Amino acid sequence: MSALTQPQTGGYGVLVDLDKCIGCRACEVACQDWNGRRAVKTEFSPTFTNPPDLTANTWKVVFFYEGQAQKQIGSLSLSQISIAPVPYQCMHCLDPPCARACPVGAISVTKEGAVVIDKDLCIGCGYCQAACPYNVPRQGSDGKFYKCTLCVDRIQAGKAPACVEVCPTGVFTFGPIEQITSAARQEAAKGRTVYGLDLTDYIGRGTRWIYVASPDRQFAISQRFPGKPLRSLGVLKGVPKDRDRILSRACRRRLSRARPSGMAQGEIKRKTRGS
């Protein structure tokens, strides 16, 4: 079993340089295409973000934020209205609360560091979504929960994630997490805003998707990620140690149906990949 209560070391990460993002949303489409997700029927979106939030079929959504951009050119200080895009998906927390919350062990962390929901094990209870401080997992029409897989299938085949490969301006840098983290620290030292480092213990202090922005796009980070992630829902107090206590009766019923035969009552196997 992977070390779910300790931040996992090793594996991969992605540095997201928001300054370079032109908001083309090629990443959003590439994600749907690679993962075989159906297009979502949408309406006009007054924020331009479309679909307006993550869905079970849209694991990556580019959010658009409007703010006041400050630019300093020599002694000249300029200020203008700017719309900044933020490509957004599962953050792949170093110690993912979603995996701790899952009562059937459907969520595992692969050795690549990808937090993956196994849809064959998922019973649709929604605990992962409630535990996730970023509100990432979304329920599909089959009742099960879906989210970004870090394209672990591609990584295992020696490729970068689909969104990383398709981005025309090189917003995403994909690489070993140590390199990504140290690159992010260097950007922070240059005075850029960084999100994804030194966060709360609840998520293992950091995420594998780390965002950086210069001062003129900093407003986008603070609008997308207000404050530090906290565990949000009271019902989840006690996760993960007391996992069984919080299972509702309905959940237990579904659990017993979902459990493969041959598994003893109370014994929940966590599926681990690549081990």
Next chain:
Amino acid sequence: MYQGIYDPIRDEYTTMRRSPRLRKPGEIDGLFSQAFGVYKDWGWSWPMNVRFMYNYDSLVKVLGTTYTFNAAGRTWTATGETGEILDEYTGEYRPAFVPGHNFFGGKSFKRRLSGVADVFGGLDVISFIRTGVPTFLGKFVVEENGSVKAVSYDEFAASTGMKYLWANDTLYWDQEALSLPAALKRPFFPGGNWASFAPNYATMRQKLRQYYQQTGDLVKAVLNTISDMGGWYKGYNFQWPIHTEPVESPVTDLALDYPTLAWLNPYNLEVLQGQPDGLGKYEVGVALTPSQLSQYPGVLVVMTSNRLTETWHTGQLSRNVPYLRELVPMPFVTISKRLAEQLGVSPGDLVTLYTARGSITLPAFVTDGEAYLTVDGQQVPVVNITWFGGFQGNAPAPAANFIIPDVGDVVTTIQESKAWMGKIAKA
């Protein structure tokens, strides 16, 4: 139809190609295709099958190298993505954008330098597609011994050796255009000078203002001025750039001081009089002054239009791609927060845009980022309409083209789609 979508020599629709192979070194864009993983024989893109716009130096900048290869019997050296075009001499493909082409000047400027004054001739593509028989229309105007004469297509092709000129729907450019003697040559038809035109211009403006004051009707004033002067901008020559207002200017004083050039074009003149051919029952016409829109409710605004990254042109092709439709399911109009408050409109509410050509209703995208113009001391809001849309396919929606003035630029004949006048109100 875009130059390059159809290759008449090989009878191939390039947009329908589906080859999942990267080009090899030695081919046009071979290095580019390999290095950046671009599938250049899968479909086609405008212009000239270039997949990244303004990508003139990616090989040098990213790879630190140039790329030398043979095509159409010549050796070329590229610094970036070149795209391809049919060679007029050999009928083979040759690179379209190579250094010396793209850094040098516009195609019409170059063809003038190389001895062709203007091209009104070429293959009738539509009849060729229908019948397979090439017919050539029009004439080529060429320079000979300091004077200008018109020659037929065949004469032109025979004298220049451009046997496959017919395969392109216009003369694109030729080698001589890049030579030093050509570069030193002046363009054709230099015409008169500014000093001789200036008095005419002064009279034209004065007459226009005077007729407008007499009649209160700018259409009448334009027509009277044309008939008095024997033409609109008589004696003007495009060598001197001047400022003109758009056809539909919200500030009449400026429209009188800087009259539009559009009425130099006979088609535009028909539109001015509400009688162009071919538009049948549809509303046509232009509002030269805000008073011509007085029957409509709402606030007077300057309208402009723009494309979106998510949809290709009007979206004839891309609108039916479900993933792209998901991103922007319908056109919308961008308005400023201040204007939205004035109209009582919240983000996403429908607004109606009224013009002399009818009206369309679209949802509003409200932002602090949309401008107000200060025109002649007045604050005029700008609204920005996404240009795609149409009544067929997966995502039917009204297109901005319905309300864009049906007048074309006098040189390019491109619709005046960047600045026109209308009114906006909550729907």
